[in-house]
Amino acid sequence: MKNNIISTESAKTSSGNRIWLNLQADGSMKIVISKPKADGGYDNTESVQLPTFKVKKLYSNLGKLGSITSSPSPTLEQLRAIQGQQAYAKWEKDEEERLKQLYITGHTVEDIAKALSRGTGAIESRLRKLGLKKD
Secondary structure (H helix, E strand, O other): OOOOEEEEEEOOOOOEEEEEEEEEEOOOOEEEEEEEEEOOOOEEEEEEOOOHHHHHHHHHHHHHHHOOOOOOOHHHHHHHHHHHHOOOOOHHHHHHHHHHHHHOOOOOHHHHHHHOOOHHHHHHHHHEEEEOOOO
């Protein structure tokens, strides 16, 4: 007898596969791992059926995660103290021009980041956006 799926969740893995969690009407769960196909679809490559008692244990353990407190995200002021006063600020035209000049004249990304009070990631990202640097 085929079980009816009452809930489905999926997530993409870092390797591009997709994991499907299918909760079925009888309380069991089917977990399916699918690999992407060239045409954009997925091939189901592996699956496992969890019996109801295992699913209940899983839900019980997941419920315990609610009691874990995570540290709060850093504030903008804290990020700017670490990455520079301009971190997450909008780029102005004169700032982009200064970035171009510093980069073209051979300054390192680290030096430019200090000069513009921004993080190195912001500098690299803006250089790519301006077409001055490739990945």
